[in-house]
Amino acid sequence: MKTYTDLPSDAGSNxxxxxxxxxxxxxxxxxxxxxxxxxxxxxxxxxxxxxxxxLAAALTLNGNTVGVVDADINGPTxxxxxxxxxxxLEYTPTGVKPAITAIGTKLxxxxxxxxxxxxxxxxxxxxxxxxxxxxxxxxxxxxREFIADTEWGNLDYLLLDLPPGTDRLPNVAELxxxxxxxxxxxxxSEVSQLIVKKSxxxxxxxxxxxxxxxxxxxxxxxxxxxxxxxxxxSADETPDKAFQQTVLGSIPFDPKLSRANDNGTLxxxxxxxxxxxxxxxxxxKKIQDFFDEKMQRSP
Amino acid sequence: xxxxxxDCDTAMKFKDVTRPEQGSVTxxxxxxxxxxxIAMYLNPSETQMLKSLDLKLGGxxxxxxxxxxxxxxxxxxxxxxxxxxxxxxxxxxxAAEGGKCPxxxxxxDAFQExxxxxxxxxxxxxxxxxxxxxRIPAFVRPMAKMGIESFAKDNGHDEITGEVMDAARGNFPAxx
Numbered sequence: 001m002k003t004y005t006d007l008p009s010d011a012g013s014n015x016x017x018x019x020x021x022x023x024x025x026x027x028x029x030x031x032x033x034x035x036x037x038x039x040x041x042x043x044x045x046x047x048x049x050x051x052x053x054x055l056a057a058a059l060t061l062n063g064n065t066v067g068v069v070d071a072d073i074n075g076p077t078x079x080x081x082x083x084x085x086x087x088x089l090e091y092t093p094t095g096v097k098p099a100i101t102a103i104g105t106k107l108x109x110x111x112x113x114x115x116x117x118x119x120x121x122x123x124x125x126x127x128x129x130x131x132x133x134x135x136x137x138x139x140x141x142x143x144r145e146f147i148a149d150t151e152w153g154n155l156d157y158l159l160l161d162l163p164p165g166t167d168r169l170p171n172v173a174e175l176x177x178x179x180x181x182x183x184x185x186x187x188x189s190e191v192s193q194l195i196v197k198k199s200x201x202x203x204x205x206x207x208x209x210x211x212x213x214x215x216x217x218x219x220x221x222x223x224x225x226x227x228x229x230x231x232x233x234s235a236d237e238t239p240d241k242a243f244q245q246t247v248l249g250s251i252p253f254d255p256k257l258s259r260a261n262d263n264g265t266l267x268x269x270x271x272x273x274x275x276x277x278x279x280x281x282x283x284x285k286k287i288q289d290f291f292d293e294k295m296q297r298s299p
Numbered sequence: 300x301x302x303x304x305x306d307c308d309t310a311m312k313f314k315d316v317t318r319p320e321q322g323s324v325t326x327x328x329x330x331x332x333x334x335x336x337i338a339m340y341l342n343p344s345e346t347q348m349l350k351s352l353d354l355k356l357g358g359x360x361x362x363x364x365x366x367x368x369x370x371x372x373x374x375x376x377x378x379x380x381x382x383x384x385x386x387x388x389x390x391x392x393x394a395a396e397g398g399k400c401p402x403x404x405x406x407x408d409a410f411q412e413x414x415x416x417x418x419x420x421x422x423x424x425x426x427x428x429x430x431x432x433x434r435i436p437a438f439v440r441p442m443a444k445m446g447i448e449s450f451a452k453d454n455g456h457d458e459i460t461g462e463v464m465d466a467a468r469g470n471f472p473a474x475x
Contacts, residue, residue: 002308007301011328012313014358015300022353025363095365110369119375124350126322126343133344137351141368149365 026148026175029095033067033155035180035291037212038172042199043192044164047217048185050261051251051280052161053081055183057268058284060105064156067098069146070109071172072163073139074121079111083264087112095151103266108150110142140171147175157287166202173207181212181290183283184245188219189233193242200243212248212290214239215283219250222275249283251276302337304330311337313357317445319346325442326356338442422451428459 010016030036039052052068060066070078079085079099087099089112098106110121123138125131152158162168173179182203186196196214203209216239220229232253240247254276260267268277302311311328314336318324322343329336341349349356353368370376424432435443450467451459 001305002303002310004301007303007310009310010301011311012358013300013354013356015354018354018358019352021363091365091370093365113369113373113376115375115377122374124372124374125347126319130344134347134351137348138368138372141351141353142373145366145369 022144022148026144029148029150029152030158030176030178032152033158035156036158036160036176036178037181037183037287038071038160038162038169038179038209039183039185040162040169040199040203041164041185041192041196042166042202043186043195046185046187046192046196047251048164049077049081049161050257051183051185051215051217052159053078053261054257054267054280055284055287056082056105056157056159057101057103057266058280059157059159059287060101060103061268061281062284062288064288065104065154067106067150067152067155067158068108069143069150069158069160070107070111071143071146071160071168073110073142075163076109076111076114078107078161079109080264081261082107083266085111085264089113092151095149098150098152101266103269106150106152106155108146136167140175143171144175166199169199169202169209170207173209179209180294181210181287183212183248183287184214184243185217186214186239186243187217187233188231188235188239190235190237192233193235193237193239197243200245210294211245212287213246214243215248216250218253221253246286248286249279251279251283300339302328302339304333304335306330306335307332309333316356319343320440322346323440324349324356325445340442421448422457422459422463424459425461427461428464431461431464 039048039055041048049070049072056066056068068078068082070076072078079087082099082101082105084099084101084107089099089108090097096108098108099112100106114121122128123131123135125134147158147160160172162172169182184196184200184203186192200211200214203211218232221232222229229252235242238247239245239250252275254271254274256271256274257267257276260270267274268280271277303309304311307330309330309332311330314327314329316324316326324341324346326339326341327336328339350372364370432440432444432447447459447464447467451457451463454463454466456463
C-alpha cells in the first residue's frame, strides 16, 4: 500500500501552495519597504500606541515615507490618535488604500473596518464557544492581510504597534523574517520592568530579532509652574541596567500629549519645543541612525 | 491531507465540498480508477480553523482578493468595508473571462453559511422526516441528508416521509 510520501498531492486542495501564495503576497509587498520596526512592550498601558503614533509623525517630519500597522487587532487606537478615524478604506484589485494623515503618514487599523465605536472584533463562526482554538489564528491572518494587502507604495519605515503580551512578536517575526528591529517601551516601575524583561528575552534570545533600544515613557513629570522634574514612578533600576539595552530616550509625561492623542492632532507640530517633543524627535533620529549604520555595515 | 483508495492503491481526488451546515463542512473525494467516493466531515472547530487560515478545500484558481479573510469573516465590520466578493456581477465577470475552474465559485464561498438557502430542487421533506433528521448526530447529518435525498430520487419519491427514511435506513450506518 502506498504511503503518504508516495502520493503526489493532497487530493487537489494544494494546501501548501495556498500557504505559499499567502507568504509570497506578503513578501512581494515588503519589497517596497526599506525598514520594518516593531514597537512592543509586553506590558499594557505603558504608551506603546502613543509612542508609535508620535514616532511615525517624527519620522515623517524628518522627510521619510512612513506606514503604520496597528497590530493590536482587538484594541486598535491608532486611527483615533493619528486623526484618521473617519477615513474610508478604498479597495482596489491590487490592495487597500490606507488612511493617510495630514502630514502623509499611512495607517491601516482594524478600527477603520469596525462598524461602531462600541463594536468589538467579532469573527464569523458557527459558534463563539471554544473560540480560543481558532481566534488567535484568525488574528494572525488579519495581521498578515494588513501588511500584505495595503497599498503602501515605497516606504522608508513600516512601524508595527504590537498589543501587550509576548505572544504577538513571534507571529510578527514569522510573518516578517527580516524584521529590522524592535523598539521596547517601558515605564519606570518595577512591575513594568518585570514584564518587559520577558519581552526583551523573547526578542533577543529566542527570536534573535535586533533590539534597537528601549524607550522609557512617562519617565518623569515636569511641573508646569516651577519647571522641576518630579518622578511619577519609583523603579530602583534605571532602564539601561534593567534591560542591558541602549536607552533611546526618556519621555516626560505631558498631559498635552495625552490630549493630542485623544483629539487626533499632531503634538509634535503643536508643541515642537515641549520636552517630550524633543525626546521624541531624538528617538526618531536614533532609529534612523540605527538603520543607517546597519546599511553601512552591510550595503 | 491525502486519501488513498486501498482497493486500487490510487490517490483519491477532491470532488466537491458542501457549504457548512451547523458549522460542519463535508468534502467528497473520489477514486479516479474505481470511482468510489468517500466523505470527510470537518467538525465545526476544524471547519473554523480552516476558515481562520483562509484555506480553500479543493484549492482555488482565483487570485486572492485584498483582505479577503478580514472582509469575509469580520462580523462587526462597516457595511462599506464588506463588498460582496461573490456577487452575481463578479461571477458574471469571471464567466466572461473564462478559463476558471468550474468548482471555483462553490469552493471560494464554501465557508459562507447559507443565509438564504436556494430553492429546493429535489424531494421535499415532511415535518416528521425533518424532525427525525435532526436526531442524527450533527457531524454525519449532511451526508445522511444527501444520501436520503439521493435514495428518494433514485426510487421516484417526490416527498421524503418517515417511510422513505425507513426504506433508506438500511443504506446508512447511522440510526434515525
